Amino acid sequence: MPTHMAHESGLLVLVHVFIMIWHLGTYIVSGEQKVPCYFIFGDSLVDNGNNNELHSKWKANYPPYGVDFPKGATGRFCNGRTTADIIGQFIGLDEFLPSYIKATDEEIIRGVNYASAGCGIREETGSHNGGRFSLDMQLLNHKSIIKRLWRLKHNISIIKECMYVVNIGSNDFINNYFLPEHYNTSRRYNIERYVEVLMKQYSKQLRTLYKMGARKVALFALTQIGCTPFAIKKFETKGKPCANELNKAAMLFNHKFKPLVDKLNNRNSDALFTFINITSILYPQGDVPLRNPPCCKIKGEWACIAGSVPCPARIFHIYYDALHPSELSNVAMATRAYHAVHPSDAYPHDIFHLVRIRH
Ligand SMILES: *[C@@H]1O[C@H](CO)[C@@H](O)[C@H](O)[C@H]1NC(C)=O
Numbered sequence: 001m002p003t004h005m006a007h008e009s010g011l012l013v014l015v016h017v018f019i020m021i022w023h024l025g026t027y028i029v030s031g032e033q034k035v036p037c038y039f040i041f042g043d044s045l046v047d048n049g050n051n052n053e054l055h056s057k058w059k060a061n062y063p064p065y066g067v068d069f070p071k072g073a074t075g076r077f078c079n080g081r082t083t084a085d086i087i088g089q090f091i092g093l094d095e096f097l098p099s100y101i102k103a104t105d106e107e108i109i110r111g112v113n114y115a116s117a118g119c120g121i122r123e124e125t126g127s128h129n130g131g132r133f134s135l136d137m138q139l140l141n142h143k144s145i146i147k148r149l150w151r152l153k154h155n156i157s158i159i160k161e162c163m164y165v166v167n168i169g170s171n172d173f174i175n176n177y178f179l180p181e182h183y184n185t186s187r188r189y190n191i192e193r194y195v196e197v198l199m200k201q202y203s204k205q206l207r208t209l210y211k212m213g214a215r216k217v218a219l220f221a222l223t224q225i226g227c228t229p230f231a232i233k234k235f236e237t238k239g240k241p242c243a244n245e246l247n248k249a250a251m252l253f254n255h256k257f258k259p260l261v262d263k264l265n266n267r268n269s270d271a272l273f274t275f276i277n278i279t280s281i282l283y284p285q286g287d288v289p290l291r292n293p294p295c296c297k298i299k300g301e302w303a304c305i306a307g308s309v310p311c312p313a314r315i316f317h318i319y320y321d322a323l324h325p326s327e328l329s330n331v332a333m334a335t336r337a338y339h340a341v342h343p344s345d346a347y348p349h350d351i352f353h354l355v356r357i358r359h
Pocket residue numbers: 155156157158161
């Protein structure tokens with residue numbers, strides 16, 4: 001592929017990021033922590049090491065993952081910080097959250113990251129690659145953390161003031177519906193019906209989170225998963241730049257987020273659910289993204305080769321491996337999730353407003 005194309009789109013993102021960082025100066029005025037704690041749920045887009053301890057084929061605790069992260073390869077599927085890490089910094093946390101699997105009594109007061117690579121909204125999603133915490137399991141883990149806080153005699157009512165981020169759903173497509181050799185969902189449902197069933201389950205899980213005290217919850221919609229180097233290689237693109245069937249599925253799913261947050265907020269007058277419209281942030285003109293090569297050298301379908309030397313110009317790469325965004329892309333997404341530049345970036349609130357509302 002012509003490298004100038006990658007550079008062009010990389011530059012577009014770069015200009016974007018500069019503008020956002022410039023905006024941002026206004027919002028990081030002090031290191032004051034804006035909420036008492038912060039909890040993260042999701043998949044490899046926000047996993048910070050939970051899979052390291054599981055029997056899973058999805059792990060990123062080896063170089064060149066973490067090449068730009070202060071602590072090196074921690075299990076993050078990125079060269080640097082995830083969107084959840086960056087949002088934590090905006091909120092004013094002075095340290096990254098601990099992974100659930102390793103969190104100490106002292107650490108859990110500030111919050112926990114439950115995310116697990118390969119998992120999904122559906123229980124079976126990702127099972128062909130071994131251990132993972134499904135979203136249902138992550139909710140159970142959260143319940144056990146709340147019990148632990150209670151036993152430690154912490155004031156449990158503060159968890160209503162905390163911030164919650166959920167970034168999940170991609171695997172229910174790429175590691176379930178679009179993997180018919182391992183999963184039967186595509187034989188049981190057409191895509192429209194599947195998305196409905198998926199959303200119904202997600203909605204139920206989010207109500208469970210609400211019942212456990214969550215009031216400020218940001219939900220990340222999906223990126224154009226059909227434009228990842230992984231998908232372009234694996235799926236039929238029919239001469240188009242991206243695997244359109246996957247993008248269509250992601251779009252069907254994304255269109256359900258607005259009614260989802262409306263329903264959750266209307267049913268529970270004290271709830272503040274919001275959704276982050278990744279389409280608005282990354283593809284504002286609906287532009288079909290140019291082909292973007294991964295930064296690291298790939299083995300198998302998408303993972304970086306252990307010990308390989310990553311590309312030097314990481315600032316020009318949208319993807320780090322063949323499936324996961326680079327830190328640069330994560331900065332773009334987190335920045336506008338925190339402070340919306342366009343009204344459609346976050347609905348009905350951006351995180352900046354969410355963390356300031358008091359009950
Ligand atoms: C517990 O936290 C709530 C909410 O922040 C606060 O209103 C309440 O006074 C606290 N209770 C105690 C015993 O500190």
